[in-house]
Amino acid sequence: MIELKFRVSRSEDVMDGHFVPNITMGAPILACVSKGVPGIFMDCHMMVAQPEKWVKDIADAGGALYCFHIEATTDPVSLIHLIHEHKMQAGVAISPDTPSTAISEEVGEFADMLLVMTVYPGRGGQKFIERCVPKVAELRARFPDKDIEVDGGVGPKTIDICANAGSNVIVAGTAIFGAAEPEQVIAGLKATVNTAQAKIASK
Numbered sequence: 001m002i003e004l005k006f007r008v009s010r011s012e013d014v015m016d017g018h019f020v021p022n023i024t025m026g027a028p029i030l031a032c033v034s035k036g037v038p039g040i041f042m043d044c045h046m047m048v049a050q051p052e053k054w055v056k057d058i059a060d061a062g063g064a065l066y067c068f069h070i071e072a073t074t075d076p077v078s079l080i081h082l083i084h085e086h087k088m089q090a091g092v093a094i095s096p097d098t099p100s101t102a103i104s105e106e107v108g109e110f111a112d113m114l115l116v117m118t119v120y121p122g123r124g125g126q127k128f129i130e131r132c133v134p135k136v137a138e139l140r141a142r143f144p145d146k147d148i149e150v151d152g153g154v155g156p157k158t159i160d161i162c163a164n165a166g167s168n169v170i171v172a173g174t175a176i177f178g179a180a181e182p183e184q185v186i187a188g189l190k191a192t193v194n195t196a197q198a199k200i201a202s203k
Ligand SMILES: O=C(CO)[C@@H](O)[C@H](O)COP(=O)(O)O
Pocket: 007, 022, 119, 120, 121, 122, 123, 124, 125, 126, 151, 152, 153, 154, 171, 172, 173, 174, 175
């Protein structure tokens, strides 16, 4: 299945730091998309400083998954519960300089998805940061049943390392939107992840 991922941020509020094309927008636009494409799964990556503030707005706009940054909150467990109360899945993201251990056992167990950023949050088209990949393997070992997403600089040249580390949700912006034949890129990314997942499952 192809999902659409929405990067949600406001100019005054940006932190500095499945297959998903990536688009930047806020709740009003999400609401229009939700209305125009009934049943769409909107994976909302909240690159905002106070993620608690936007849960209701995003839920009301039709968000299906609300992913916040662990660096942006002091109480991730309560935030996950709040997201679930609003009938959305909860994702927890870590930026490139944040270790995987920032995700406690409790947070990892309650979350539906863990996101390892492989670029610094802010814009598309950045270079893949390979030193982030071991965090994917660490989280996969600790949380074998969770969705683990990678985001940033992921495409045909970097998918192998992500998939083999255990990532099963891939965000790709430039690699898809910049391709002459996006369908082929998506098919290649999917095949690589499916093969790696089958290998991991057979161990
Ligand atoms: O939101 C971010 C970075 O801030 C990422 O989702 C990138 O926008 C992904 O785009 P590419 O790196 O694939 O071009």
